[in-house]
Amino acid sequence: MSRPNPRHVAFDAIRAVSAEDAYANIVLPRLLAVTGLDSRDAALATELTYGTLRNLGTIEQVLEAAAGRSLDSLQADLVDALCLGAYQLLYTRVPTHAAVSTTVNLVKAAVSPRVSGLTNAVLRKVAARDLAAWLDRLSTGDRIGDLALRHAHPKWIVEEFDAVLGPDETAAALEADNVAPPVHLCAKPGRIDRDDLAGKTGGTPGRWSPYAVYLPGGDPGKFKAVATGRASVQDEGSQLVATALANVPMDGPDASWVDLCAGPGGKTALLGALAAQRGASVDAVEIAPHRAELVAKAAKGLPVTVHTGDGRDFGPRGTADRVLVDAPCSGLGALRRRPEARWRKRRSDIDDLSRLQRELLEAAIGLVRPGGTVAYVTCSPARAETAEVVTGVLKAGGVELLEAQSITRTVPDSDRDGFVQLWPQRHGTDAMFLALLRRLS
Template identity: 75%
Template sequence: MSDRRKRARREEANDRPNVNPRRVAFDAIRAVTADNAYANLVLPRMLAETDNTGRDAGLATELTYGTLRSLGTLEAILAAASGRDVRALQQDLVDALCLGAYQLLYMRIPAHAAVATTVSLVKAAVSPRVSGLANAVLRKVAAKDLDEWAEELATGDRLADLSLRHAHPKWITAEIEAVLGPDELPAALAADNVAPPVHLCAKPGRITKGDLSRESRGGVHGQWSPYAVYLPGGDPGRLKAVATGLAHVQDEGSQLVALALAEAPLEGPDRAWIDLCAGPGGKTGLLGALAAQREAALDAVEIQPHRAELVAKAARGLPVTVHTGDGRTFGEPGAFDRVLVDAPCSGLGALRRRPEARWRKQRSDIDDLAVLQRELLAAGLRLARPGGIVAYVTCSPVIAETEEVVAAVLKAGGAEPVRSEWLASRVPDSARGEASQLWPHRHGTDAMFLALLRKTG
């Protein structure tokens, strides 16, 4: 490389703002806390804009996702260390302190380095006037490890203490225990805090998972889905197979529940399928590829226009017709052989992938969602022909979004539950009564719920 080009690159790098990965993480956290942004959307853009790659990008990602996942616990520890309610402090200072405390309590960064870099960040990004406070508080945080802080802050309330130790709101901890019981609860909470690998889906008939894993240079075959590949790292969008639509990003659990619908035994015609809540299109893409192999056609319904566009992109070249509309009022009764109702839900089954989600949800959100879920499942049964199969799916294990929704719709008549023998035989410990439940700590997937129903009248 010529000296001129080297100088140009150095000058270009010097002109880029905020290239320090800790500053990138801080800016991403601020976007989430101040602007209600989503970390998985803002962080990749910030990394690209600041030219952070490799180890620096990895550090920024760990700092951002880890801090956001642990916010409730970090704020409780900071309150104890500072002797004040952190809500009385300016939010940007709290964000910087959480970033520093995460390094002290969850990472192997030496304490002096974590404190010094955070104090420098406070001086540059918050205010020099509060740098002394930041230094004092973080030094107190560093005096104990996470277990010692958890012991000091323990109240004797089992669920509250588990929630603090594993960084979950208490109400979410209670909802998970209601399904799993107390013995598995700590493992389930811990699994929510482990960053998962990217899961890819090799669209059947378009690319094999062997070819996809070879193209990804280190990707390994998924454990359960015949189309899943685990990506070891990097940007999946840079893979040619993903960029050209031969494969797409999709959690293995999401693949399994879609496949369970496709593999359910069905008597009579099997040509008309529908995905009633299709956005953003992962399950549509997989079902559309299977439909192409079986000479079937898939209708995909999405109420939000911008999400309908994503569905159309995911289904390009497949026998899929995308409709922008409300699944509760779409279509003619009895027109479909297989129906997927992937209902809008709390998303509590994917907390490991959405670091800020647990702190944004409220228990009251569940009640409003359950009404919509019952309406959509009833609409799905209306669209199914007699003998047709309906799959009710949520990315949530919460009883009010799963068992209670199914029970309410079955009580109205016209359908019967069907056990997914395909999923039960492939994935151990996935049965939940007649339904199915996947778990991060058991299966390495998102906590997907599936109930299959057969239309009887």
Template identity: 55%
Template sequence: MPRSQQRGAVDPARKVAFEVLKAVRVDDAYTNLVLPALLREHRLSGRDAAFATELASGTIRWQGTYDAILAACIDRPLRKVESKVLDALRLGTHQLLAMRVPTHAAISTTVDLVRFRVSSGAAGFANAVLRKVSAQDLAAWVAQVGTDRATAFSHPAWVVDELRAALGRDDELDALLAADNEPPKVTLVARPGRSTRDELPGEPTAFSPYGVVLAGGDPGQLPAVVQGRAGVQDEGSQLVAIAAAGAPVDGVDARWLDLCAGPGGKAALLAALAAERGAGLVASERQQHRALLVQRALRRAAGVTGIVTADGTTPPYRPGTFDRVLVDAPCTGLGALRRRPEARWRRRPADLVELTTLQRKLVDAALDLVRPGGIVLYATCSPVLGETSGVVTAVLEGRDDVVLEDVGRVLPDVPDAAGPLPGTMQLWPHRHGTDAMFLALLRRQ
């Protein structure tokens, strides 16, 4: 049989999922960025696109658990299994244990994938392993191999420890870890002055007045999204922009800055809110490719006075230039594991040192840029204490011209969201259905 015909024997949805795993492993790609491009390339939509999405994202989320199960079914260390074969075995395991795929279909399609992408010998090996996996359901396997939370909930042990410390209690930890493994719902934001949420299909979000939870379908096909009047944005991120815009300032309120604006979602909402008040937003981003994403997100948006490519730690603005500044700082992303499943396997404890140093520098720079009486909102999509209370405490200890104010007064309708420092806010997937966003409101004196 010609090779081209052999390749065609693997259905496109599984082929896309396999290519996603390879891109994440080899190219350090992000699932939520590489997947849409592959879906377009293979012209998948509807149920096929949904199947490929769940297969790829779910496999990466549950990789830790699946590797423990596969290790129990293979007579040699997993590190000695060829990477492409291991990717396929993980995909097959997810189909067997977590998707409504018949056992024979899950095994045979995975074996075909290995045969056409690796070799016939590897296909025989995959067949034998997956038959062992299919002997029990997921609950039985977890009872056998998941003797600790890290394995049972597919999180690295150090991440489990950091999340436990951030929660400050053990009784909710299982619920949080389980929420991290749930596929996130698609949430849309109507950018005020350009769209209303009545225009968007879906149920209104619980806390943001601009959001809806999409019931189904491709958000990229909605006219408001195509035209940039609305966008896809987690409700937690919407609340960050709302808080940054809603905190009271003393005196003039005309000059706003998003210091770390890429990829542009919060900047787009901020710009819309600024335009409603006659204010202007400068969107600043250090990385050129992310600055281009900001430009795309802010296309045709009112309220934008500039899009700048600049390092936020050494910004090209005069001190005291702005009335309010948002610092949505680069972080570990451990609060967004639902939508960034690979982050749990990619991050290391050593990353915290570099990131917290950068975060402190960014907040310090923002406080220099805001005038007395103005505010800085510091936000991260991580609940890790080193990146939240640790950064804020270090900044406050190093300055005598800053006070920490109660961000809960700006977002009074969000319950059960007390942060690790008085006045700060911590959102949680298992409590609020959002990413685990942290917010701290700082006022320059």
């Protein structure tokens, strides 16, 4: 029986993403389980898959220059194989002869022997220059376009980051997107202490969240605290914005909390654990039934009631004390977690989402009582999904902007004109945005 080939596994994963719109973080583990690759080969297959998908736009520009033709003129499975081979040549230490010969053999077996000669010729041309030389050759002198090329992001995403960060920091943010993030755990308050969780997992306490633990690597599901629900996998930035809502001082009752966009349930579970310590309860609203099931699982044993429905229609009005709007968004703040995501998104997605985000925030303001607090959260720094949504609501009146003191006073460089903006390159978190609002009347 032949030994499983990590490059074939990577190719199959890339094909699934390309042809079937699959998610790499779902399809690759399945392939690894089926093929039974040992740990070393599994690591190689993972690097090749994620690296190729993450750098796809830049790799395709190099390949078109090397081939002297548009990649649209080639069959799709051949393009995927060429991208896999070019990634090895440009971004890894795999020797040229190995990268070329293994890709040619892959094409013969998985695409067609008839195009193996073309594969060899194109990859030989790619190998004639290293990455730096290719980037110099393809550079146009346009600052945004060259940043997009060098850091493998669509140009429009670079523009969105640049509009918020400015030219001095945009490159660092793009570079941070290309580094695989560490695993963050959340020690659910009242269920396990953070330092105890760090000791049991071999992790280290987080810098910002009182519940965060950083893992050095490996499968977090193997730890008993995670398997039993006392801890969960959750980015530290998500922990911070959920905790910020719970930490806002308020006058009057504080027993009814609502999460209007609860799926998949990470923030809901943290809010539920905090609510349990204060004698409060959480109503979690999720429009998608399968995601509502995930919320129920994440919040099992906590004072959380899950409702399947549209957060824009949840009521009754003026009764909630604290409301979280973790709004559906473009996810530009978490591009480092899904390598293929950046190439699937379009600027038009933001236009559609911003209308929904505004409607959800308005619904939350109607739901909360006078004196109550609303947290508006997105995992995106894009202006149309963040400051513009909140500013529009503030202009309409009836609410005031609050400082998220639990974040801005402890996490440096997190204030953004009265809002909170976290960044991977500054804080090691996803690029989470938070605005805290108090209803006045």
